[in-house]
Amino acid sequence: MKTPLQKLLAAAGLAALPALAMADNFPERPIELIVTYEAGSGADVMGRLIARLMSGHLPNGQQVVVVNRPGGGGTIGMTALTRAEPDGYTFAYTTSSPVTIQPHYGRTTFSIEDLAPIAKVIEVPAALNVHRDSPIENFEQWLEFVRANPRSFTYATTGGTGSGTHLVTEELAEALEVEIRHVPFEGDANSAAALSGGQLMGTMQMPNMHRGGDVRPILFMTSIKPPHPDYADIPTTTELGIPAVADFFAGFFAPAGTPPERIAVLEAALEAAMQEDDIVNFLNNAQFPIVFAGAEEFGEIVAETSTLNRAMLVRLGLIAD
């Protein structure tokens, strides 16, 4: 069935504009969503939840089918995405690292130019933390301490050397002209345990005071904070004007070349899905603030984060300029 508008357009001889005609019917079959992490992982749970809810907001009642392509630090799934037909029927859910860090190492066959951002749906807050019982009470005291004692403050990151948490903390140290020592960890539970066990003086991760943990923030290095009242008085680098602001996002991408009308359809379905109770509750439980950025804004975030990361990787000597 053609809509009256289409009939009108056809009559006017404008039906030859294929993109417009396609956009009107997209999607005509189920859409494949590549999740770049293992089935059952945190990202997979979130990706599947969003996929289920966005199906209800897609035209023609089409379903979103999740396919897990884990491995390569998330890059295997993104490689598969860039090799897919850019017709809107394949898109991917991933996090910031496979997009804004991994391609700089030259190990991936894709760069951000090969991706069309659709929407950012989550941003994970992260802070520079100390132990709950640490004598360092706030950012000023910390700064005093690290200035007086160069190379004595040890901090854990949750992704190891060259991970996003490492890069932004080095940006902080560089901006404040202090020397602190990085200790690589894997996963935020491990770094939190090392802090509790007294192995380290600090961590760079999502704090866990709201869950009764020992990880107490002194400075958020993301522009957002968890909504919990415990964190209300903790400053962010954005507020203090320190040029060390990270964006640990999770979001959706299509292959570059996907028609913008189809990206708009997916973006609209995502935006609607992110307002559903299931998701809002999920984010509240995780203490993630609600953020949503559409295709255009997300594209700018991706490009900016990627540029900053590249510069820091070069300064750390991890990649050649």
Added chain:
Amino acid sequence: MDLLAQIDLWVLGTGLLSIALGLLVGLFFGAMPGLGLTIAITLLLPLSYSMSPVNAILMLLAAYQAAEYAGSISAITLGIPGTVMAAPILQDGRPMARNNSPGKALGYSLYASVFGGLVGAAMLILFSQPLSRFALTLGDSEFFLLGLLGLVAVTSFEAADPLKALISIVLGLLVGLVGLDIISGMPRLDFGIPQLFDGLSLIALVVGLFALSEAYFMMAGNMCAGHRVPSENLRITLTWREMRDSGKAAITGSGIGVAVGILPGVGSTVSGWLAYSAARKLSKTPELFGKGSPDGIVAPDAANNATVGGALLPFLTLGIPGSAAIAIISGAFIIHGLQPGPLLARNNPEFLNAIFLGFVVTTIGMFFVARTLNTGFVRLLVTPNVVLVPFVIMLSILGIFTFRAEFFDLWLALGISMLALAFRKLDYSIVGFVLAVVLAPIIETSFRRALVIADGDYTVFIQRPISAVLIAGMAVLVVYATLRTVRRDRAMLNKKEA
């Protein structure tokens, strides 16, 4: 105890089904000579992807428990141990089956297995919380030493030839280092292959090492030969008095089983024999051993099953697998995003409680399932390899591929299975290899991280009292292994001279 507060009908139903499936598969694979424990767990692993974490782990543990017992079924009825661990059962199980009745021997074996399993479960429930709390105070330097202790233990106990075990371990360590190095942020030994960036797929590795290589071995033998099994007196008949009389052997065996299980890297191949000789030394009638002594069946069987709980303890509390089978089960933990170690008790207490509860149910369930289906399992032993081999290969390929739909993993498993074949033909240690693969990241990362934290000061490894204990433990194991080798070489020399 909030163990019982978490019962929910749906959870209970699916949990019991998973346990039942694990028990049946474990009994079948354990009883079939050649298939054995590790293959049972390996082939069930892929099935666990889509299950809830608790059900997945319980199914695998059920298979572990059941296969530990079922190895005795074929040892007693056929005279061929279904698993390596059941070899000590042969000593007295076979004579008793011939002189008395197979059912009697099977009865002793089953009751001892259940007893040992329950002792293992009790140890887990009693000690996992305190041990986890203690482990949280351990730093990287201690974890490095713990991992190293595991490798030393495998070298000294598990292999016939410590030198070959050492070579296997070094190869395993190399394989375990493949992938991203979090300290430098660079991938290593990945040959630019993106599928290797996160390390080798543990599923492909264990399926290749255990299941595929075993299938090749079976193909090399007589594919059509079936076993002859006795058809009479298979029913389990054991009186209360008979159980009570062998109680001492059951307790000795369980104690040894738990202790050996806790020792990282050493499994029931060792505990069974240790229990057997200990029971003989403690027995009032040592002359009956080898001629059908009940204690000679009870002690090793109790030890085998107590090893399961024992091996689980360091895994759940420290993240260090106590046996090769647990190293395979660690694959299921990874798949479900659960990190074995001290954090498990703190972050997932309900998961741990469910596992403990399920573990007890598994052990008791094993008693009833085995008791009812014993005769059936004995009859199944006639299945010729020509049926089993395609079945094993098909399940292996399906299992590897469904994990993450990578053809690369299939090629990897093929390569690994060839390596395993060479290992087994030349008497290298597959167990040492797989444990080294699993322990390599723990050992390496904690070693290097301890040095980063200490700013390059090597004394960090000997500063704390617990380090001294661990180093002393390693020294004892090394001395033991040396003495054992020297004694064996001397015995061989004497034999030659004679």
